[in-house]
Structure formats: structure tokens, C-alpha cells
Amino acid sequence: MRQFLSRFPPQHFLDDWVSFPAGATEGIPDKIADPQDYLRRAFGANAAYILSGSTETAHGTERLPMPARKSLITLDLAFSAFDSYLIRRGFSPIEMENKWFIYFKDSGLFLRRSWTGRLIYHVAFQERGDTLYASHAHANRDPEQWPNGSDEYDRRELLALINILLLNKR
Structure with missing residues (x-):
């Protein structure tokens, strides 16, 4: 719980402040956002998403395959066990400004554009107990689907998406 709160601090979701009952949260700051609102914002508004994380069919866009033109x-x-848990949960967009839809399936992380369903990155993971190891990823090189393509750009973009959207490391 402490690790989760440190990564997803209640201040990140600040609306109104309320206090938990005395003694209910040993080691947690005295004041945090309303517990229900905090959990909804941290885990998502949809009950199925809260329990399972993002799934391949959680977002309604078409899911296009990785094109033949791709780069390794x-x-x-x-990743630590906690970070591996967060990666496996994925990311489902909750507002139009969220441009990515990310889910974990069959030891792979799929990063798609939320509006078009285009697969931009696919990270192959090895699962080692509770932890994940990634040796490589494929990046979309179809210029009509992803015009940004250089290996260095895509490596930085992919790491930023994992760190910001999945691990909440800013």
C-alpha cells in the first residue's frame, strides 16, 4: 500500500480533501483525497478495469496488426515486482486527450493509438516469477501509420510511455 501511495500520491488527484478515520491508515498521510474518488482515479472508473486492468478488448477501437515494416x-x-504489476495492468484512456491504449497479453505489451487502434509498439517480455524483463520491442515503421520513426526517437518515446502512463514516474 505504501509503495502504491508513493507512486500514485493522493495529491495527484486533488479535488477536495477529507480525512480518513483516526488510526485507519497507519503510515499514510493524515489527509488524502476522498477514498472512493482516489481509487476510481488511480484504478479507473470501470469495475472490470479495476479488477483486471486494461484488456485487449477494453477500448472500442479496431486493433490493427503490426505492419510488415517494423524496426527492432x-x-x-x-522491472521490480511492483512495476511489473503496474505494467501488466496496462492503460485505458479515460478522456479524449489520452492518445494511447496499452494492454498486456501473452507476455507482450501492446501500445496502440487510442483513436485509430494502430499498433505502434510491441514489447516482448520474459516473465521471471513476479518480475518482467524486456530485451527488445518492435516499432511500427509504416509512414502512413507512424511518421515519427527513428529507432532512437521510438526508444525514448516507448520508455516515456511506460514510465509516465504505466508506472506514474514523472
Whole structure:
């Protein structure tokens, strides 16, 4: 719980402040956002998403396959058990400004554009108990689907998406 609160601090979701009952949250700050609102914002408004995380069919856009034109990006990343949990939960957009839809399936992380369903990145993971290791990813190189394509740009973009949207590391 402490690790989750440190990564997703209530101040991140600030609307109104209320206090938990005395003694109910040992080691947690005295004041945090309304518990129901905090959990909805941290985990999502949809009950199925709260329990399972984002799934392949959670977002209503078409899911296009990775085109034949793709690039292999070397990663060499290892994630803690907690970060691996957050990666497996994925990310479902909750407002129009969220441009990414991310889900974990069959030891792979799929990062799609939320409006078009275009698969931009696919990260292949090895699961080692509770932790994940990523040696490489594929990046879309179809210029009509993803015109940004350089390996260095895509490596930085992919790491930023994982760190910001999935791990909430800013």
C-alpha cells in the first residue's frame, strides 16, 4: 500500500480533501483525497478495469496488426515486482486527450493509438516469477501509420510511455 501511495500520491488527484478515520491508515498521510474518488482515479472508473486492468478488448477501437515494416529496438530492461504489476495492468484512456491504449497479453505489451487502434509498439517480455524483463520491442515503421520513426526517437518515446502512463514516474 505504501509503495502504491508513493507512486500514485493522493495529491495527484486533488479535488477536495477529507480525512480518513483516526488510526485507519497507519503510515499514510493524515489527509488524502476522498477514498472512493482516489481509487476510481488511480484504478479507473470501470469495475472490470479495476479488477483486471486494461484488456485487449477494453477500448472500442479496431486493433490493427503490426505492419510488415517494423524496426527492432533493443531495450534490456528489468522491472521490480511492483512495476511489473503496474505494467501488466496496462492503460485505458479515460478522456479524449489520452492518445494511447496499452494492454498486456501473452507476455507482450501492446501500445496502440487510442483513436485509430494502430499498433505502434510491441514489447516482448520474459516473465521471471513476479518480475518482467524486456530485451527488445518492435516499432511500427509504416509512414502512413507512424511518421515519427527513428529507432532512437521510438526508444525514448516507448520508455516515456511506460514510465509516465504505466508506472506514474514523472
